[in-house]
Amino acid sequence: MALSEQEILEGLAEIVNEETGLEAEEVQMDKSFTEDLDIDSLSMMTIVVNAEDKFGVRIPDDEVKNLTHVKDAVSYIANHQG
Amino acid sequence: MTDTTQTARRVVVTGLGATTPVGGTAPQTWEAIVAGRSGVRTLEHDWVAEHELPVTFAAPIHTDPLEVLKKVEVRRNDPSGQYALIAAREAWADAGAPEVEPERLGVAIGSGIGGVHTLLSQWDTLKEKGPRRVFPLTVPMLMPNGPAAAVSLDLGARAGAHCPVSACASGAEGMGQALTMIRNGRADVVVAGGTEAAIHPVCIAAFAAMTALSDRNDDPQGASRPYDVARDGFVMGEGAGIMVLEAEEHARARGARIYAYLDGLGMSSDAYHITAGEPEGAGAARAMEEAIADAGLATDDIAHINAHATSTPVGDVAETKAIHRAFGDHTGDIAVTATKSMTGHLLGAAGALEALLTVLALHHRQVPPTINLQEQDPEIDLDVVTGGPRALPEGQLAAVNNAFGFGGVNVALTFTSAS
Numbered sequence: 114m115a116l117s118e119q120e121i122l123e124g125l126a127e128i129v130n131e132e133t134g135l136e137a138e139e140v141q142m143d144k145s146f147t148e149d150l151d152i153d154s155l156s157m158m159t160i161v162v163n164a165e166d167k168f169g170v171r172i173p174d175d176e177v178k179n180l181t182h183v184k185d186a187v188s189y190i191a192n193h194q195g
Numbered sequence: 196m197t198d199t200t201q202t203a204r205r206v207v208v209t210g211l212g213a214t215t216p217v218g219g220t221a222p223q224t225w226e227a228i229v230a231g232r233s234g235v236r237t238l239e240h241d242w243v244a245e246h247e248l249p250v251t252f253a254a255p256i257h258t259d260p261l262e263v264l265k266k267v268e269v270r271r272n273d274p275s276g277q278y279a280l281i282a283a284r285e286a287w288a289d290a291g292a293p294e295v296e297p298e299r300l301g302v303a304i305g306s307g308i309g310g311v312h313t314l315l316s317q318w319d320t321l322k323e324k325g326p327r328r329v330f331p332l333t334v335p336m337l338m339p340n341g342p343a344a345a346v347s348l349d350l351g352a353r354a355g356a357h358c359p360v361s362a363c364a365s366g367a368e369g370m371g372q373a374l375t376m377i378r379n380g381r382a383d384v385v386v387a388g389g390t391e392a393a394i395h396p397v398c399i400a401a402f403a404a405m406t407a408l409s410d411r412n413d414d415p416q417g418a419s420r421p422y423d424v425a426r427d428g429f430v431m432g433e434g435a436g437i438m439v440l441e442a443e444e445h446a447r448a449r450g451a452r453i454y455a456y457l458d459g460l461g462m463s464s465d466a467y468h469i470t471a472g473e474p475e476g477a478g479a480a481r482a483m484e485e486a487i488a489d490a491g492l493a494t495d496d497i498a499h500i501n502a503h504a505t506s507t508p509v510g511d512v513a514e515t516k517a518i519h520r521a522f523g524d525h526t527g528d529i530a531v532t533a534t535k536s537m538t539g540h541l542l543g544a545a546g547a548l549e550a551l552l553t554v555l556a557l558h559h560r561q562v563p564p565t566i567n568l569q570e571q572d573p574e575i576d577l578d579v580v581t582g583g584p585r586a587l588p589e590g591q592l593a594a595v596n597n598a599f600g601f602g603g604v605n606v607a608l609t610f611t612s613a614s
Binding site: 156162 | 265266267268270327328330331332
């Protein structure tokens with residue numbers, strides 16, 4: 114069964130917390146990964162790989178640069194989940 | 196004691212930090228060492244039996260980094276970097292978090308092996324899950340200067356972040372590099388020392404393959420026995436020892452507590468054998484003589500030596516010969532101790548931890564004991580402190596710390612008491 118955007122957001126927030134120590138509540142739809150959450154490109158790669166495992170999607174490297182905001186990642190995962 | 200007439204500025208020790216097999220902090224470590232407590236124990240990891248390792252014990256870190264660091268700091272640093280961060284923060288706080296311009300603050304933290312846990316765990320990840328799953332921070336975590344870089348980021352140190360790599364002399368060389376930086380005017384304050392985290396099956400198998408390790412599996416706490424006739428090799432330890440070193444005038448201007456002076460550095464290389472030290476101790480003697488002369492002292496001024504003494508049959512004798520060579524008739528007047536009998540051998544952190552213990556010996560005027568010395572090797576005619584700590588006299592005191600490394604590296608440091 115497909116996950117809702119809210120469920121994906123919560124799962125993503127857990128991954129971000131694990132990787133960066135940032136509180137999960139900080140991870141909101143309108144936040145920019147780099148500007149608001151201070152996530153660098155190295156951390157982003159780990160978050161992407163962990164999101165792939167968690168949600169069963171493949172996020173190509175070329176696609177990662179388009180995921181500037183949390184909502185971009187959430188909608189990408191929502192649209193590509195198995 | 197000879198008066199020092201140095202033109203270079205003098206360097207003082209104002210902060211101490213350590214995380215070691217016997218304690219999670221410098222004071223905890225000192226308390227254990229003076230009490231003669233061993234940090235050696237049988238390893239509980241599954242990999243010991245899985246790989247049928249010939250040595251089943253070591254001296255692992257006393258305090259889990261997760262108790263001290265944030266989870267994310269543990270995740271993003273190799274254990275060697277975690278230990279360095281813990282010890283550096285303690286040393287920095289102990290020094291009173293000196294106000295210093297970032298461009299005048301340096302870091303010199305050596306490591307002998309580097310991030311071996313990271314390298315090998317990511318090799319497993321690559322084989323099991325493929326390249327995309329290899330952790331993006333693998334390179335900064337495995338590089339030997341990772342810990343120095345992490346500390347420089349943490350403290351905002353911009354005068355230089357150095358990592359001398361000279362096997363088991365790395366930590367002492369870190370101290371030496373800091374001394375040189377301050378004397379040369381490149382920095383006013385340097386956070387210096389060594390770190391190591393190499394209790395990994397590959398390292399144990401490799402050191403065992405060269406028969407460097409004790410295999411006293413049925414008596415781990417009795418295995419590290421420097422100078423004893425029954426010694427059969429060293430015990431692997433891990434951890435970090437870090438000091439805040441500071442230009443004397445800088446420390447005095449801010450009214451800092453001064454533990455001791457770091458007054459002398461001596462270094463030499465044997466060019467004899469890739470791992471064995473030169474058996475007559477000529478190079479090691481030269482390093483000690485140089486360290487004492489560099490301090491403006493004479494060999495007769497030295498009251499205490501914290502020896503390298505790893506508990507190998509050959510190494511302990513060679514160092515003894517070197518001490519006789521350097522000190523001659525004064526040898527018998529020196530209180531010698533081998534604290535590796537309790538901590539095991541911290542490899543790239545050993546010289547730094549033992550330098551820190553030398554500083555505390557001068558500060559507390561007390562030489563910690565060597566444990567497990569039941570029958571002293573007749574070839575080792577030194578006055579070894581055993582059975583409990585020994586008091587040092589009042590007045591000006593000087594002490595030498597030795598650290599030798601594979602590759603024929605010899606480093607000696609001279610510390611003098613604050614008063």
